[in-house]
Amino acid sequence: MVVPVGESVTLRQTVTYAVREALSGAGEPVVHFVAPVAWHDIGDVAAGVREETEMLLERVAVWAREDGDDDLVVETTVIGADTYLFGPDDYARVIATYADDSGIERVVVDPQYSPGGNVPILRPMEAALAERGLVVDEAPVDRPTRRGRLLRRGGALQFATLFGISFLFYQLLGGFAGTRFDVATGAVSATLVAAMLHRVTFTDRLGLRTLGRRLVRLVAYVPYLLYEIVVSNLRVAYVILHPSLPIEPRMIETECAVWGGMPLTLLANSITLTPGTLTVRVHGRRMMVHTLTPAAREGLFDGALERAVRFVFYGRPALAVATPRERDDARIVEDDDGADGGETVVSGPAGGDA
Amino acid sequence: MDVTPLEVAVVGFLLGGVFFTFVTAVGVIRLPDVYARAHTASQTDTLGAGLTLIAVALVLGLETTTVKTVLLVAFIFVTNPTAAHAIARAAHEEDIEPWREDR
Structure with missing residues (x-):
């Protein structure tokens, strides 16, 4: 069976239950403990999260060996490190993928497991797992569960x-x-x-030092944003007042290299705040942005704002990440035809070669 | 007539604010569709209101009201993109195709 684990007060009991179930069931007793995490390999935050998660898994493995006998096989893995985990579906997806890869059909869930920080996603995650054909089962634990309310960890x-x-x-x-x-x-x-x-305002468990550093960098970010706003305002004003109205609006789609709710919100809002670019949709890290002029488009492809937002949250190492153009993460959306060339609709003698 | 540097600055900022608000008015009339117009709406909110409020803050001098003026700018900078995004998103949900110059 697969047991997703994270810090929780009933984790110990869940481990005991999972081990007992594994030993009493038919076949080889194997328990896979998986820790879904949403980090990325940059910045000062990631290192701490990685270490913490690995220590948690080690602890769980020790507990499982305490409870089990010599036959028990314990596997521990960190999953989801390469993707952006946001909602219940994302968590269910990485857990189900892991289960499929290992040929497992049963998931045991800790009723106090809260991967989304203060956002209650356990129940929808269980539903999503069941939808994918897995048998989901909550570990019976002594402590009364407090699900349904928006509170956790407020201290x-x-x-x-x-x-x-x-x-x-x-x-x-x-x-x-x-x-x-x-x-x-x-x-x-x-x-x-x-x-x-106080129980819902702070979603991340951040140290004071990280928070302080982010605040300082945010203060540095504001003048930069203002500068960008002034420049793009002048550009758009020129276009609007120009007699021939030289606009070339295009929808573009870009996969942003920032991770997490706050950074994405800051980036999406900064993009909208600068005239010439307007965030239309956000799905996870994928953004649809309406751009008014080629110049605004170029700015987005060069990713200056994205880089600045990354700097605010992850510090200097984040500056080294490639631009959306270099990553090949940004493209112009060409209608429903889905073609990539620029002249999908222009009727000409060369038509029909697609 | 004596004009202090402060008054010159105030008038300058006010003119800037009026200019960008005017540009938005022109833009809303001239631009072709809902998405393009949302772009120009953020001009009024950012520089239009921003420069005007800077002028107001300069006139008031160092005072509590000045702090509130600065807070006003900060709140506008948070609410403007939210509103613009909501409108654009609603338009996209309704499957409104963005206008293009080549079709």
């Missing part, structure tokens, strides 16, 4: 951070008057905000 630190930010913002709007009324109402509001939202 005192999250509460304090959110309270601090809300309180400061409240005082800022009040002009730091410092009156007793302002302080009291600010504290009440900030407490309410923090109490309601």
Whole structure:
């Protein structure tokens, strides 16, 4: 059987259950523990995640050997490292692919398993796995499960951070008057905000150092974005005021080299914010962007914004990643014909050679 | 009549803001389809409102209201792409083909 694992309070019990089931079943007792991860091999975040995951798998293997006997075969693997895992379907896909490759039909799930951070994706993931013809089975664990609610992992630190930010913002709007009324109402509001939202606001478990570095790099990013906005504004203004309106709108599709919800959002919004490029659809890392002029298109193919966003989140090593043009990750969408040439529809004497 | 450098800057920023807002108005009329018009709408929101609000901040000087003005710009910069994306996405879901100059 396959057991997807991640940090959870009931992981130990799940391992025991899986091992017992494997030993009591017919045939050779084999348990595959797989850890689906969504990282990419760049930057300061990835190294930590990789190490953590490998340590988790080692721990699980030790537990499994404790519970099992000499016949038990334990396999541990990290899966999904080369793709972008976003929703329940993505997780189900990599797990099902692994199961198919190993000829396994049964999946045992830890009821507290939460690969999506604060986003509850366990139940849809189970449904997606069942849809792919796998037998899905939740490990019976003592601890009551709290699924269905949006909460997990919210702690005192999250509460304090959110309270601090809300309180400061409240005082800022009040002009730091410092009156007793302002302080009291600010504290009440900030407490309410923090109490309601501290479990859902922070989705990534990031260290203070990573967070601080990202903030510094974000501050450096803003002037750059403003510069890009001014330049593209002038370009679009020129095109619009030009008597012949020299526009060549094209839809382009690009596979962005950024990973995760926040980086993608920042990139998609920055693209839309600069006139001349407009994000139309986002599917995972695949973006459809409407471009107004060839110049805007070139900018996107050269990936300057993408590189800057990568820098904000992953630091200097991320600058070395190739541009979308070099990666062959960006192309102009030519209608439903699906042809790649530029002249699919232009009727001419040379037609019919496709 | 005395004109201080500050007033020159304020008028300059205001004119810039008015210029880009005007360009958007022209663009919305001249551009051919919903996607192209969404491009020019972000001009008003970014530089049109941005430059105008900079002028406002300069007039106000160092004050709490100035901070709020800057926050306004920040919020516009977050909400503009969201709205533009929502419109473009809706258009795409309705299978609206982007206009092209060659057909």
